[in-house]
Amino acid sequence: MREIFGGASAECRAPVDAAALREAERRLGRAVPAQLGALLRETDGVADAYGTDVVWPLAHIVEQNLLFWSGETFAGLYMPFDSLLFFGDNGGGDQFALVVAPERDDVFVWDHETDSRMWVAGGSTSICGALSHRTGTRAATGGGIRYAVADPRTGYFP
Template sequence: MWRETASQAFPGVGFREPAPAPELAEAERRLGREIPPELKQLLLESNGVIGQTSVDTVWAIDQIVEQNRVFWSDPSFARLYMPFDALLFFGDNGGGDHFAFVQRPQRPDIFVWEHETDSRRWVAGDLRDYLGRSLREGGDGWYQL
């Protein structure tokens, strides 16, 4: 289902091998929280999605774990930015901005964190909407006003 959704938005989309279910369970243990169901289903079909200009539209599960652990615990981030603990990052634009689910409160919406301003802003209603917008539009600024 997710491969089809992504391919409809951008026929040249890249897919990886599916993530094994035990790897996703281990990732949730390491994160200390559940991965949103739709993201988990996507990762079971493809462990990451590569968009236009080779952007990691959706990261592989290892990168999701590592990036979030850094954002949640790096002391220098805590001094520079508002807290990230309510977010679960899962992709980027290739230029420094990152995309995340809001997990407190849980909701399907996707937000962008713009690294230069530390702003967090809504960009898509759910993962399907995010894939459609980010893959169809291409370029690293598809979400900018």
């Protein structure tokens, strides 16, 4: 985990067991994306040196996504969130999300002030890429950033 945070300390927790992951998927009504499930089987969330849960514990992932998907709370403020599965945040209100409809290995950052959804990482290690982008180490790896914009009528990404 230290390489994700550019050498900074990261707090890892006890792993999530298979039964807890199945229960979370039952409550969410969908499978947890493979790369997130793999990370959670290693550690139930990751906190940075300042205590920010950049990857939330599984229980928080479930609660936050059920809230965001409920529709009634955010319907008048934001585009729909049902194509995203939020899994962490940057400590300033912006949140990390995987695209789950259609399922792809891409991580977006949702800006809570503008409702913009910016692509930050893709591929089978996109969670690690997004977290290294958060700490400013992405540029050092030579990775470029491209942008994708959600369709404002549906909230889905191209």
